[in-house]
Amino acid sequence: MVEFQPGVPVRVADTQVPVRRILGRNPGAMTGPGTNSYLIGTHSLSLLDPGPKDELQFDSFMAAIGADRLDYIFVTHTHKDHSPGAARLQQATGAELVGLPAPDVPGQDLSFRPAREWHHGDIIDTEEYSVRLIHSPGHVSNHICFLLQDEQMLFTGDHVLQGTTSVILPPDGDMTAYLDSLLYLQTLSLRYLAPGHGDIMDEPQAELENLIAHRLRREQKIVDRLEALGACHLDTLVLSVYDDVAEHLIIWAKKTLLAHLIKLQREGRAVLHDDNWQIEKNA
Numbered sequence: 193m194v195e196f197q198p199g200v201p202v203r204v205a206d207t208q209v210p211v212r213r214i215l216g217r218n219p220g221a222m223t224g225p226g227t228n229s230y231l232i233g234t235h236s237l238s239l240l241d242p243g244p245k246d247e248l249q250f251d252s253f254m255a256a257i258g259a260d261r262l263d264y265i266f267v268t269h270t271h272k273d274h275s276p277g278a279a280r281l282q283q284a285t286g287a288e289l290v291g292l293p294a295p296d297v298p299g300q301d302l303s304f305r306p307a308r309e310w311h312h313g314d315i316i317d318t319e320e321y322s323v324r325l326i327h328s329p330g331h332v333s334n335h336i337c338f339l340l341q342d343e344q345m346l347f348t349g350d351h352v353l354q355g356t357t358s359v360i361l362p363p364d365g366d367m368t369a370y371l372d373s374l375l376y377l378q379t380l381s382l383r384y385l386a387p388g389h390g391d392i393m394d395e396p397q398a399e400l401e402n403l404i405a406h407r408l409r410r411e412q413k414i415v416d417r418l419e420a421l422g423a424c425h426l427d428t429l430v431l432s433v434y435d436d437v438a439e440h441l442i443i444w445a446k447k448t449l450l451a452h453l454i455k456l457q458r459e460g461r462a463v464l465h466d467d468n469w470q471i472e473k474n475a
Contacts, residue, residue: 276301359444
């Protein structure tokens with residue numbers, strides 16, 4: 193992966209509408225090098241995912257905006273590595289907040305309050321480009337991908353990541369909705385995927401196909417392990433199903449495992465009894 197210096201605007205992809213990535217100052221086990229913020233446009237600017245509250249990063253944003261006008265702040269979802277910086281930036285620029293309110297579950301940024309309701313399919317036309325909102329639940333219920341239509345560039349937030357997979361966080365996150373959202377993205381004409389963490393991807397359909405296949409392989413592995421182990425507690429099952437995952441990530445793997453199991457339960461293929469999961473014998 194190309195290393196970018198935090199806070200420095202770097203042009204990404206071969207596009208006529210300029211897109212600059214400004215890497216966040218929040219590297220970590222779950223954020224990789226940091227959260228990607230994207231500054232879109234030449235004079236009528238939009239900034240996507242301002243990241244966490246950070247005065248140095250705010251100064252970087254303002255320097256990148258310069259004498260131009262920031263019209264919109266796009267937020268893919270309200271996890272605290274994506275949206276809390278929006279409030280400060282909105283106050284300083286008057287830009288309109290675009291995104292969905294935070295669901296009432298732990299780990300969400302309740303400070304994000306768009307002034308009006310936004311919906312799947314809404315199109316924002318600026319003087320230079322147009323952006324379409326694509327509701328993409330799964331990771332969390334209020335996730336939105338933003339399609340820069342002029343360039344067929346999809347800003348994917350945490351829905352599609354480069355080099356890793358998103359954690360699905362039930363009960364607000366939903367594996368069925370996640371897979372359905374990925375299938376919908378496959379119907380779009382895309383040139384680039386611009387993720388919330390990691391590098392630009394220039395083979396979108398291959399990435400989506402591989403991601404769906406990966407999720408379904410994991411699901412089949414869950415079924416195979418349950419058939420082999422019989423009734424099994426989540427804590428035991430996760431170590432068998434995610435035996436290829438580093439120990440410090442098991443806590444997150446368990447959340448995605450639960451999302452898979454809820455999907456299987458909904459489909460009548462698995463059942464929970466006395467805190468143990470097992471294959472539904474009548475499936």
